[in-house]
Amino acid sequence: MLDVKLHDIGEGMTEGEIVQYLVQVGDKVTVDQPLVEVQTDKMTAELPSPCAGIVKEIIIETGETVQVGTSLLCIEEDFSARIGNEPKPELSAAKEVAAIVSEKAGKFSSTPFRRVLAAPYTRKIARENNITIEDVPSSDPSGRVTEEDVYRFIEGKKAVKEPIIEVQPVTSNENPSDEISFKGIRKQIARKMTHSLLTIPHVTHFDEVNMTNIINMRDELKMAGESVSLSAFFIKALTISLKEFPIFNAELDEANDRIVLKRNYHIGIATNTANGLLVPVVHDADKKTIKDLHRVIKELTEKAITGKLKPSEMQNSTFTMSNVGPLGSTGATPIINHPETAIIAFHKTKKQPIVNEHDEIVIGHVMTLSMSFDHRVADGATAVAFTNRFSSLIEQPHNLLLEMI
Incomplete structure (x- = not known):
């Protein structure tokens, strides 16, 4: 037997x-x-x-x-x-x-x-x-x-697009309520988030990024027949910035009193699915072109939504990003994906007046970002320098392209 x-x-x-x-x-x-x-x-x-x-x-x-x-x-x-x-x-x-x-x-x-x-x-x-x-x-x-x-x-013949949640009524004359199951992915997310918050002293830094030029570049590429998502540009800019600020591509090894700086750049992409938050990983993101990144992000996102991700596609991330702007978010304090050192979230991009390089007031596209980091490992000034470097690559995309030559 x-x-x-x-x-x-x-x-x-x-x-x-x-x-x-x-x-x-x-x-x-x-x-x-x-x-x-x-x-x-x-x-x-x-x-x-x-x-x-x-x-x-x-x-x-x-x-x-x-x-x-x-x-x-x-x-x-x-x-x-x-x-x-x-x-x-x-x-x-x-x-x-x-x-x-x-x-x-x-x-x-x-x-x-x-x-x-x-x-x-x-x-x-x-x-x-x-x-x-x-x-x-x-x-x-x-x-x-x-x-x-x-x-x-x-x-019957009626198509329903939203998932049905099994609700169990709780009988009480004074306090009527319903219940949903707290297990599976939802329960595991709760455990992981609680562990991260109890283990890591979180500090969150907020900033703004002028997205006008990168959006124009994306639109020009689209007109030329090349569709590239902004997330692909984000990941490329992140890998360049992480190489210059390796403290954020690191893991704290408290048992051996050391900070391990990772030489691989595996970027987790937080993905909202009907089953909960999943984090597929773009492995060796620094070695991929922007077109490759666009393709991989699309494939991983589709797999996450349809429940087809393999365990190997969710392992060994060194840094995580969350692009919640399309959902309408204007700001948040993201929780670090333990045992990583930092996580960055990209929020809603708005049209608003900005001052250009000629001191003229024009209408541009501005995105807010938030970056949470482990204050045991890094300090606020380093986080500001990191996001400044990231912003410079996005705001002046020709610099991003030059870094890839």
């Missing part, structure tokens, strides 16, 4: 929440077949079967949070599969054909061979609304079930 245990699937995780089992007791499983979905502090991941065999026992119930190393289920291993004595391929194919025929007849097969394609978040929506994902018709030619498919299934 083989115990399938919760193992570390990224970033040194210590625990995970059992979201759902993809098999039942008595099911035959093959090597690498998904067995269970587990929610970590960053993502929902599927744990594969380490062997072929039959599921004999499910130990941990769904909804429970367990530590790494905990046995989740037991499999009676089929040792004959190791030496190639698996069922004949034509039998497996026959089962798949039977499942397809049964589907077309309106009878959904319960065979474990029928595995519906759907993102973890889509499955979560279905679970929260007591919907069996296999029952949901797909509108995608590939057969993948989308969020919209689930919502249409729930509401």
Whole structure:
């Protein structure tokens, strides 16, 4: 009998929440077949079967949070599969054909061979609304079930775009209220933020950046057929500034009384998703062109929103940025992504009167930024110098381009 245990699937995780089992007791499983979905502090991941065999026992119930190393289920291993004595391929194919025929007849097969394609978040929506994902018709030619498919299934022909939060009423005549679940990513974010605030003495520095020239450059590139996001320019300017002020690309090692200056420039991009705040990482950002950065940022953001990020795409960040301007933010005090030394947030860009280099009052684009840093590691004057250098590269984008030659 083989115990399938919760193992570390990224970033040194210590625990995970059992979201759902993809098999039942008595099911035959093959090597690498998904067995269970587990929610970590960053993502929902599927744990594969380490062997072929039959599921004999499910130990941990769904909804429970367990530590790494905990046995989740037991499999009676089929040792004959190791030496190639698996069922004949034509039998497996026959089962798949039977499942397809049964589907077309309106009878959904319960065979474990029928595995519906759907993102973890889509499955979560279905679970929260007591919907069996296999029952949901797909509108995608590939057969993948989308969020919209689930919502249409729930509401009939009406498409619902906003995620449904399961609300549990609390009966009280004096203080009527509702409840939502506090676990999964939301709970892990709370733990991480609390740890950061209790560990790091935060200081936040605010500044303004004249965005007029960089916006004009972006618009000119767009007219020439090259679409580049402002975030790509931000990351390039940040990597240049971090090389000049390495104290902000550092980690405090209190145990050994040292500050470790990182030589890799891995920029985390705080991303708002329906499941909570995720931080995919642009690795080796200093070695990428602005076009490369635009492409990578777009890919990582899409993966974060659809729940497809890999653990490796959320690891080893050395500095984090948060671009909340598009949401309408005018200012905030961002919390540092421990164990990093600093985080910078970019806020709303407004049109307002400014004085140009000829002492003329003109209308320009001005963005506010806020930078929180670890006061044990760096001082306010250094933070001001850092943001001044960043601002100079953004305000005079030709300087940014010269730095890349």
